[in-house]
Amino acid sequence: MNTPDYLDQAVNIDKLDEKILKLITQNARIPFLEVARECGVSGAAIHQRVQRLQNIGVVSGSEFIVTPQKLGYNTCAYMGIHLEKAKFHTQVVEALRAIPEVVECHFTTGQYAIFIKIQTKTNKHLKHIIDNYLQEIEGIARTETFMSLEMDFKRQVPIK
Template sequence: MHTIDETDLKILDFLQENARMKRNEIAEKIGLSLPSVTDRMNKLEELGVTERYQAKLNYKKLGKDITAFIFVTSDSPTHYKDFIQHAQSTPDILECHSITGDGSHVLKIRTENTSSLEKLLAKIQSWKGVRSTRTSIVLSSHKETFTIDLKHCLK
């Protein structure tokens, strides 16, 4: 079984910074051979540490001008699975989280404009078990990242 070490964390840091970084460039930066880096990256994938490599898109340039968080309150756990399936199959919903506190779920969405947001809200409110929604529209974003600080992951 492969245990994650400092070298793996360095590889992961480079991939978080630029998922398109070539393996030979990573190998050069950390002082390993290309086959060694390839083996480590394959092991990290097998372990499920790296799940996929994706591009960060500029949503505004693609016509998705509205980012919002929708807090959903559901009636009961009876419709929980259906709610999750609806959220997963709705393209404008980027994230769906079960939460504590007010509500049962929070959704992060990106959509074209307030008209498309209104339609999306009506759709969500029509799902079985949804009792209420509360929406917060994002005015500006000051930090948005998928990277995590790996310095303390081995402790």
């Protein structure tokens, strides 16, 4: 399968694109007319620029971010996964995708083949997920779990 070019290399964006990106990544709900006023261009120009940024893969979609703790998900853990063999990667990832509490999954270099983030309501809930789901996945040789005590910050990549 061919990977789209925009996933392989950085694209060229100008100062106006950078300013637009800074504004819309700080507030995805900001009206284009407000972005236009801040940038000194028309609303139509902003709409065209954002559409172009989407088309070339610089930005995708918009989303509301759920605060897990507000929904009772108070335990955050990261898990390094060792595979029995590299060939199990695809089937393990598909099995992980079926577990809603697994919120991130990364194919990595180094000690682990896969690194995941798990968000659960309690430590007991986490243990249940590990015992009844993760340890049942064919192809996983062993795991190592790291508990997050607190997230200090999370951010987007810097816009020049």
